[in-house]
Amino acid sequence: MSLDQKFEKIFKKVDELKPQFIDVLAKAIEIPAVSSDESLRPMVVKKAHFLADQLKSLGFSDIQLRELGTQPPPVNDPKLQLPPVVLARYGNDPAKKTVLVYGHYDVQPAAKEDGWDSEPFTLVVDEEKQLLKGRGSTDDTGPLTGWLHVVRSHQEAGIEFPVNLITCFEGMEESGSLGLDDLIAVEADKYFKDVDTVCISDNYWLGTKKPVLTYGLRGCNYYQVTINGPHADLHSGVFGGIIAEPMIDLVQVMGTLVDSQGKIKIEGIEEMVAPVTEKEHEIYEKIDFSVEELNAASGSNTSLYKKKEDILMHRWRFPSLSIHGVEGAFAGQGAKTVIPAKVVGKFSIRTVPDIDSEKLTKIVVEHCEREFAKLNSPNTCKAELIHDGNYWVSDPFNASFTAAAKATKVVYGVEPDLTREGGSIPITLSFEEKLKTNVMLLPMGRGDDGAHSINEKLDISNFVNGIKIMSAYLHYYAESPEK
Numbered sequence: 001m002s003l004d005q006k007f008e009k010i011f012k013k014v015d016e017l018k019p020q021f022i023d024v025l026a027k028a029i030e031i032p033a034v035s036s037d038e039s040l041r042p043m044v045v046k047k048a049h050f051l052a053d054q055l056k057s058l059g060f061s062d063i064q065l066r067e068l069g070t071q072p073p074p075v076n077d078p079k080l081q082l083p084p085v086v087l088a089r090y091g092n093d094p095a096k097k098t099v100l101v102y103g104h105y106d107v108q109p110a111a112k113e114d115g116w117d118s119e120p121f122t123l124v125v126d127e128e129k130q131l132l133k134g135r136g137s138t139d140d141t142g143p144l145t146g147w148l149h150v151v152r153s154h155q156e157a158g159i160e161f162p163v164n165l166i167t168c169f170e171g172m173e174e175s176g177s178l179g180l181d182d183l184i185a186v187e188a189d190k191y192f193k194d195v196d197t198v199c200i201s202d203n204y205w206l207g208t209k210k211p212v213l214t215y216g217l218r219g220c221n222y223y224q225v226t227i228n229g230p231h232a233d234l235h236s237g238v239f240g241g242i243i244a245e246p247m248i249d250l251v252q253v254m255g256t257l258v259d260s261q262g263k264i265k266i267e268g269i270e271e272m273v274a275p276v277t278e279k280e281h282e283i284y285e286k287i288d289f290s291v292e293e294l295n296a297a298s299g300s301n302t303s304l305y306k307k308k309e310d311i312l313m314h315r316w317r318f319p320s321l322s323i324h325g326v327e328g329a330f331a332g333q334g335a336k337t338v339i340p341a342k343v344v345g346k347f348s349i350r351t352v353p354d355i356d357s358e359k360l361t362k363i364v365v366e367h368c369e370r371e372f373a374k375l376n377s378p379n380t381c382k383a384e385l386i387h388d389g390n391y392w393v394s395d396p397f398n399a400s401f402t403a404a405a406k407a408t409k410v411v412y413g414v415e416p417d418l419t420r421e422g423g424s425i426p427i428t429l430s431f432e433e434k435l436k437t438n439v440m441l442l443p444m445g446r447g448d449d450g451a452h453s454i455n456e457k458l459d460i461s462n463f464v465n466g467i468k469i470m471s472a473y474l475h476y477y478a479e480s481p482e483k
């Protein structure tokens with residue numbers, strides 16, 4: 001049977017099975033697997049078991065829920081267990097290539113009060129807009145379950161699976177992939193011994209129309225600054241003006257990190273960024289993107305840059321510093337006259353070549369300490385790294401990218417753009433280095449999916465076509481003469 005004939009059968013099955021695939025996604029999304037919320041850790045574990053059950057019913061073998069030990073500090077509960085990594089195999093034929101598919105089953109926090117139109121952990125199938133709405137729909141439960149549907153479509157279409165598949169599904173990606181590095185190192189010569197390539201579907205098209213393949217990610221170093229003052233929250237009428245307020249100190253320290261144009265004000269970071277090369281400019285010219293698409297995705301007109309090249313460079317190859325929030329501060333409605341006793345400011349820096357993570361942390365911590373010292377406050381200040389994750393840049397013309405480009409052409413009828421991504425998948429570089437294989441990023445969703453935001457969605461066409469691309473990719477990769 002020719003590849004085209006195989007694709008016809010598989011794609012037909014994907015279309016037929018769409019309602020069942022959506023049903024599996026709905027069940028997975030129902031589990032609020034928020035890795036950053038310690039109280040929800042049992043839910044993250046529950047989702048791991050849900051996936052293991054799905055894999056079992058599909059006939060995967062050697063299914064392991066691998067424990068990673070306790071979560072390292074800073075953490076409230078020092079005995080908090082990390083969620084397990086779900087390892088499984090589908091096929092073990094030495095004559096076939098082996099593809100490791102990575103995805104994460106944990107999600108970002110979400111609450112209706114944040115502004116969602118519906119309950120975030122109840123999948124909404126919007127027939128009118130043809131989209132699936134719910135936390136994790138695009139990041140990353142939708143794409144992760146896509147791999148399971150690839151297997152089922154092959155089974156029901158009666159097409160031999162072209163490769164050996166290994167899953168590595170983790171539950172801490174949104175919290176820095178804690179513990180996974182060590183597991184990959186330990187299993188490099190065991191469970192992952194025969195892996196020829198790694199495919200990750202956990203990012204998005206740049207815009208809304210053109211499919212992309214991704215060959216670069218920024219890293220992410222996440223920090224917290226804790227300012228400790230009085231023993232308890234106090235009445236601002238009784239104590240205001242006569243005690244040193246932690247929140248006043250914190251906003252001053254945080255105010256020295258970045259300006260409103262996005263320029264990082266911490267000395268020593270700019271010097272570590274690799275210079276822009278002449279050749280690089282050509283890359284941006286070819287990419288299909290505009291400021292209008294950025295505005296549409298952000299739902300605003302707040303872009304700091306108007307030119308495509310500036311936007312892409314600042315998303316892909318320059319660092320950025322974002323301020324995320326303050327734990328312990330009054331954040332409700334109304335006018336509570338409180339002086340918070342202890343506040344924890346959270347910010348992260350997206351890192352790029354050639355920023356050294358350890359050096360960056362030293363610079364950041366010293367900067368915060370220096371700025372706090374200037375305040376002459378009797379409060380205490382501690383700045384620390386919560387987690388870091390490496391940036392990654394690859395060759396976009398290896399066998400895996402070539403196979404994915406062919407698969408995209410078969411499904412969408414166009415050559416994908418080759419993009420980098422502003423976001424991070426902390427474990428990507430570890431796979432490349434520890435397994436000595438290449439890694440390819442094959443996004444399923446679109447740039448306006450609202451990952452990490454309210455009303456996160458995945459277009460039904462992206463879900464269905466994504467499963468078809470994943471299927472075709474495995475066939476093209478299996479046929480490729482190189483690894």
Ligand SMILES: NCC(=O)N[C@@H](Cc1c[nH]cn1)C(=O)O
Pocket residue numbers: 139140173174175176202203220222389422423424425426451
């Ligand atoms: N889809 C990838 C993603 O959202 N990654 C997170 C990873 C991360 C790092 N630190 C906290 N989360 C991202 O924010 O880019």
Ligand SMILES: [Zn+2]
Pocket residue numbers: 104139140173202203
């Ligand atoms: Zn993700």
Ligand SMILES: [Zn+2]
Pocket residue numbers: 108139174451452
């Ligand atoms: Zn995410």
